[in-house]
Amino acid sequence: MRHFPVFRLRVSTPRLELRLPSLDDLDDLADLAVEGIHDPESMPFLFPWTDAEPARRAWSAISFHFRTWASWTPQEWTCPFVVVCDGRIAGVQEVSATDFAVTREVSSGSWLGRRFHGRGIGTEMRTAVLHLAFDGLDALSATSGAFTDNHASLAVSRKLGYRDDGVDVRSRRGGRAETRRLRLSRDDWTTPPGFEVHGLEPCLPLFGAGPTE
Structure with a gap:
């Protein structure tokens, strides 16, 4: 698509491989969401979309991508990649920003199908978007966050060098829950070998990316 090179x-x-999904990819992603993303007793997401019945959960997994594409501007964007492992759709890794041209800061979020858990994929896919942000878009910082009982997400952040940035209090399934904010500085980041970005140059204006003053 010439007018949306992302x-x-x-x-x-x-x-x-991380890429924007095709329509066939979205079908596979919906199937993965129906199979399950996390233990039903837990809720790792601020918006509890996985509490919905299977058909609605599948539609949520699909419609999220259409909404982000339609609302994308250089001032406010969310780039939701599908994660492909051994030719199969494994989950979603997003990176987003508001006023990136000024803030040079991104945030991230993700989910992974349960059958792909426990293989280090979560760390590798977060590393991929951090490489895009720091080495491709010239970001200065990246943020993340997780409920304090989401040990897997917090472990990924710690492994990648994020530092504590405070605590927020949220309502989760009608109860009080704390989320931990985390921040990673470009000065604390080094991309490991084997990570590459392809086709970025024509996308830079859509990300609001350009030379740092």
């Missing part, structure tokens, strides 16, 4: 953007890692 569809040609790829981030490759030793095991994964």
